[in-house]
Amino acid sequence: MARKKNAFYAQSGGVTAVINASACGVIETARKHDDVIGKVYAGRNGIIGALTEDLIDTSKESIAAIRALRNTPSGAFGSCRYKLKSLETHKREYERLIEVFKAHNIGYFFYNGGGDSADTCFKISQLSEQMGYGVQAIHVPKTVDNDLPITDCCPGFGSVAKYVAVSALEASFDVRSMARTSTKVFVLEVMGRHAGWIAAAGGLIEDHGIPVVILFPEVEFDEKKFLARVDALVKEHGYCTVVVSEGCHYPDGRFLAEQGTRDAFGHAQLGGAAPVVANMIKDALGHKFHWAVADYLQRAARHIASKTDVKQAYELGKKAVELAVKGHNAVMPTVERVSNVPYKYRIGVAPLAKVANVEKFMPRDFITADGFGITAKCKRYLLPLIQGEDYPTYENGLPVYVTLKNRAVAKKLSPFELK
Amino acid sequence: MARKKNAFYAQSGGVTAVINASACGVIETARKHDDVIGKVYAGRNGIIGALTEDLIDTSKESIAAIRALRNTPSGAFGSCRYKLKSLETHKREYERLIEVFKAHNIGYFFYNGGGDSADTCFKISQLSEQMGYGVQAIHVPKTVDNDLPITDCCPGFGSVAKYVAVSALEASFDVRSMARTSTKVFVLEVMGRHAGWIAAAGGLIEDHGIPVVILFPEVEFDEKKFLARVDALVKEHGYCTVVVSEGCHYPDGRFLAEQGTRDAFGHAQLGGAAPVVANMIKDALGHKFHWAVADYLQRAARHIASKTDVKQAYELGKKAVELAVKGHNAVMPTVERVSNVPYKYRIGVAPLAKVANVEKFMPRDFITADGFGITAKCKRYLLPLIQGEDYPTYENGLPVYVTLKNRAVAKKLSPFELK
Numbered sequence: 018m019a020r021k022k023n024a025f026y027a028q029s030g031g032v033t034a035v036i037n038a039s040a041c042g043v044i045e046t047a048r049k050h051d052d053v054i055g056k057v058y059a060g061r062n063g064i065i066g067a068l069t070e071d072l073i074d075t076s077k078e079s080i081a082a083i084r085a086l087r088n089t090p091s092g093a094f095g096s097c098r099y100k101l102k103s104l105e106t107h108k109r110e111y112e113r114l115i116e117v118f119k120a121h122n123i124g125y126f127f128y129n130g131g132g133d134s135a136d137t138c139f140k141i142s143q144l145s146e147q148m149g150y151g152v153q154a155i156h157v158p159k160t161v162d163n164d165l166p167i168t169d170c171c172p173g174f175g176s177v178a179k180y181v182a183v184s185a186l187e188a189s190f191d192v193r194s195m196a197r198t199s200t201k202v203f204v205l206e207v208m209g210r211h212a213g214w215i216a217a218a219g220g221l222i223e224d225h226g227i228p229v230v231i232l233f234p235e236v237e238f239d240e241k242k243f244l245a246r247v248d249a250l251v252k253e254h255g256y257c258t259v260v261v262s263e264g265c266h267y268p269d270g271r272f273l274a275e276q277g278t279r280d281a282f283g284h285a286q287l288g289g290a291a292p293v294v295a296n297m298i299k300d301a302l303g304h305k306f307h308w309a310v311a312d313y314l315q316r317a318a319r320h321i322a323s324k325t326d327v328k329q330a331y332e333l334g335k336k337a338v339e340l341a342v343k344g345h346n347a348v349m350p351t352v353e354r355v356s357n358v359p360y361k362y363r364i365g366v367a368p369l370a371k372v373a374n375v376e377k378f379m380p381r382d383f384i385t386a387d388g389f390g391i392t393a394k395c396k397r398y399l400l401p402l403i404q405g406e407d408y409p410t411y412e413n414g415l416p417v418y419v420t421l422k423n424r425a426v427a428k429k430l431s432p433f434e435l436k
Numbered sequence: 437m438a439r440k441k442n443a444f445y446a447q448s449g450g451v452t453a454v455i456n457a458s459a460c461g462v463i464e465t466a467r468k469h470d471d472v473i474g475k476v477y478a479g480r481n482g483i484i485g486a487l488t489e490d491l492i493d494t495s496k497e498s499i500a501a502i503r504a505l506r507n508t509p510s511g512a513f514g515s516c517r518y519k520l521k522s523l524e525t526h527k528r529e530y531e532r533l534i535e536v537f538k539a540h541n542i543g544y545f546f547y548n549g550g551g552d553s554a555d556t557c558f559k560i561s562q563l564s565e566q567m568g569y570g571v572q573a574i575h576v577p578k579t580v581d582n583d584l585p586i587t588d589c590c591p592g593f594g595s596v597a598k599y600v601a602v603s604a605l606e607a608s609f610d611v612r613s614m615a616r617t618s619t620k621v622f623v624l625e626v627m628g629r630h631a632g633w634i635a636a637a638g639g640l641i642e643d644h645g646i647p648v649v650i651l652f653p654e655v656e657f658d659e660k661k662f663l664a665r666v667d668a669l670v671k672e673h674g675y676c677t678v679v680v681s682e683g684c685h686y687p688d689g690r691f692l693a694e695q696g697t698r699d700a701f702g703h704a705q706l707g708g709a710a711p712v713v714a715n716m717i718k719d720a721l722g723h724k725f726h727w728a729v730a731d732y733l734q735r736a737a738r739h740i741a742s743k744t745d746v747k748q749a750y751e752l753g754k755k756a757v758e759l760a761v762k763g764h765n766a767v768m769p770t771v772e773r774v775s776n777v778p779y780k781y782r783i784g785v786a787p788l789a790k791v792a793n794v795e796k797f798m799p800r801d802f803i804t805a806d807g808f809g810i811t812a813k814c815k816r817y818l819l820p821l822i823q824g825e826d827y828p829t830y831e832n833g834l835p836v837y838v839t840l841k842n843r844a845v846a847k848k849l850s851p852f853e854l855k
Contacts, residue, residue, distance in 0.1 A: 028613070031614070032610055032613045032614065034606075062616035062617065063616075065616060065617065089609070090606050090609055090610065091606075091609035091610045091612065091613045092613035092614075093613075095612075095613055095615075095616055096613045096614060096616075097614075097616050097617040097618070098614070098617050098618045099617055179833060182833070182834055183739050183834060183835060184733045184736075184737070186834060186835070186837070187453075187509050187510075187732075187733070187736035187737055187738060187739065187835075187837075188731075188732040188733055188736050190508070190509055190510035190736060190837060191451055191509065191510045191732045191735065191736040192732065193510065193514075194447070194451045194510040194511035194512075194514055194515045195450070195451065195511075195515060195516075195517070196514075197481035197482075197484065197514055197515075197516050198481065198484065198516040198517050198518055199516070199517045200732075203732060205733075221833075221834065222834075225834065225837075226839060289711070289729075291729075292708070307731050307732050308729070308731060309728075309729050309730060309731035309732060309733050310708075310710075310727070310728050310729045311728060311730075311733065312607075312726050312727060312728035313606075313607040313610045313611065313622060313726050313728060314603045314606070314607055314624075314728050314730065314733075316610065317603075317606035317607050317609060317610040318603070318606060319606060320602050320606065320740055321739055321740065323833070400832060400833060403833035403834070404832070404833045405830075405833070406827070406830055408825070408827070411824075411825055413819060413823070414598060414601070414640075414742070414819060414822035414823045414824070415601055415602060415605060415640065415641075415644065415822070416602060416605070416606075418605070418606075418609060418644075420645060
């Protein structure tokens with residue numbers, strides 16, 4: 018019993034349709050290993066919960082409630098945007114984390130997030146050794162941006178990709194119907210500030226007969242070339258669809274969304290890339306347009322989640338606990354692709370030292386030579402990730418998503434001030 | 437055989453997730469009545485197809501293809517925005533329609549659309565009598581705006597309502613997760629230029645614990661009152677969701693989306709209501725926001741269509757043909773609600789004279805006293821319409837939607853110039 022330790026789990030950064038499926042994997046698996054893992058405490062609002070000793074006792078949640086996490090989008094314990102900076106300048110915060118872990122007999126740290134949290138996770142594992150209070154730190158990958166290295170894909174991405182492909186296909190059918198007398202160009206803005214993985218998913222509708230132009234953050238925006246491409250597609254097909262990444266930018270680095278726009282009172286206006294692209298087409302080519310900005314709808318869309326994605330999210334959470342039980346530290350479970358058709362993968366493991374602070378962009382050979390589409394190689398990569406549907410149950414017309422009780426653990430330490 | 441006539445079917449105005457389900461109902465039912473109905477010709481791009489004698493021979497489509505229309509969003513034959521004006525000033529066009537019908541032995545006119553097309557349908561029935569070539573004109577209701585009179589609801593609306601409620605629920609869970617350190621207000625813009633039915637659907641998430649503010653076109657926008665409401669909700673819950681109708685406007689009639697916004701070059705910028713509302717909140721209350729504009733995604737979202745809506749769309753198409761076979765003219769099949777719980781309805785019939793040019797707005801007792809929410813009465817009305825899921829089949833991760841062959845019927849008349 019001496020070595021039985023509690024676990025800490027926290028969600029970090031932008032949430033996804035399946036991050037709770039990872040939480041479900043972590044908690045269900047930890048419950049199975051109750052010989053070595055005591056309670057699973059979750060951080061209320063991510064790592065802030067650990068810093069402020071605001072811990073949630075997940076043992077108060079029923080088996081059914083934890084099970085329901087698998088089908089519930091968003092972060093059930095709250096997430097946060099709070100980057101722990103360098104160990105040198107912000108040692109006070111790292112030390113506080115270890116202090117909280119010590120006070121609550123926490124020996125396992127599961128951090129569910131993207132690149133920044135992988136970095137934090139790595140630092141905590143290092144510091145805990147230095148401070149003589151050993152904490153096994155395991156990172157559970159999560160990011161709709163799909164930009165973590167080593168792992169073949171990141172949980173959250175497959176579902177956004179499916180949402181974008183399905184939505185773009187449906188809206189394209191719509192535009193095609195209207196093009197004779199009305200809308201000829203539909204512009205859909207999707208997430209991805211640095212990497213174009215999400216925008217790339219829009220390219221999958223090409224094989225369904227839809228003329229589509231993709232604007233990636235990896236390709237510098239060339240207005241003239243872009244307008245020529247749209248013009249050619251509208252002339253040939255009567256309509257076209259444009260999928261633009263929010264990170265699409267000019268050669269000088271300025272985002273398309275930054276137009277220096279002012280309202281009637283001279284206030285700077287924030288807008289999306291989609292209306293900018295749409296108006297550009299209208300001004301140059303005269304085509305009637307419609308545009309949509311999917312924003313949170315895309316990453317929260319559990320109703321159209323990829324079954325593959327949900328499964329992997331769960332499995333990676335499960336694997337994180339299994340790695341911890343086996344004594345691993347400073348690692349992240351990964352998806353290792355074995356084959357495309359049929360899609361086969363296995364869950365692997367990567368050292369955090371190699372994960373932290375590395376961003377994975379779209380390879381050049383995933384983007385067509387003209388920069389406006391995806392290659393066959395990219396399609397072979399993407400298609401397995403959107404396979405399968407994993408519908409939530411519905412009651413009274415709406416999905417049944419769980420809201421946990423989130424009971425607090427009694428505090429043992431003096432308050433800590435966030436800076 | 438003398439009385440056997442062909443039928444003409446056309447889709448009009450903005451398409452929906454289920455207008456093709458009505459087409460399916462019309463064509464399948466007409467095929468069953470082949471003793472009195474010959475072929476079903478569809479207008480390519482709506483009524484323009486009739487004017488230009490660009491008819492599609494639906495008999496060339498397989499049983500499976502017509503069946504697949506039930507699950508395919510958009511308008512399979514093309515739609516158009518082309519309003520036939522008054523009989524007095526545009527008699528030439530109405531006469532051309534009768535001429536085309538005569539040339540192709542068309543005795544049944546099925547027009548699938550909203551208020552304007554109901555009016556056209558009515559006029560055609562009147563004129564055909566005057567011109568001595570009897571055409572039975574039956575209107576099949578369709579509009580996401582849900583603003584047709586007499587019928588309890590309009591096909592297309594239930595599915596948009598479901599999409600909006602599901603999406604707003606999911607995004608609200610997302611914001612709730614992020615609110616501690618990041619986004620506190622999520623703004624979703626939905627369709628509805630004149631009537632707030634679609635925005636109202638956002639109010640259904642209130643019963644799932646979400647603090648939500650609805651901005652209806654029926655309620656004049658009061659910035660001060662609105663900001664106070666948002667402020668109170670964020671103070672109480674830590675976050676809130678705003679669902680704003682594109683038709684939301686100031687007391688002087690100016691739409692929120694019209695902000696007189698100029699880009700760096702002084703060009704007027706078109707934007708949505710959502711970014712305007714979001715920036716208003718940021719400026720006054722300082723909250724971080726996210727906003728989405730669903731646009732076509734909402735009305736094309738067959739993947740999350742309401743089963744009730746799909747069923748009614750089909751049944752109204754079917755009933756239209758049955759009414760025609762029974763000799764009815766200048767009518768529209770309707771949905772007559774019998775009870776809310778359990779939801780029961782029957783298909784009725786309304787004279788077109790009473791349908792044409794009447795818009796149905798949200799009743800005042802469907803909107804809460806403060807103008808920012810929906811009442812229990814409204815919820816009782818809306819809930820049955822979003823009941824049930826009717827998923828399309830998927831192949832390789834994407835829905836299987838049909839694209840018809842759309843073979844043209846040989847022309848018999850001289851060309852007609854559209855004005």
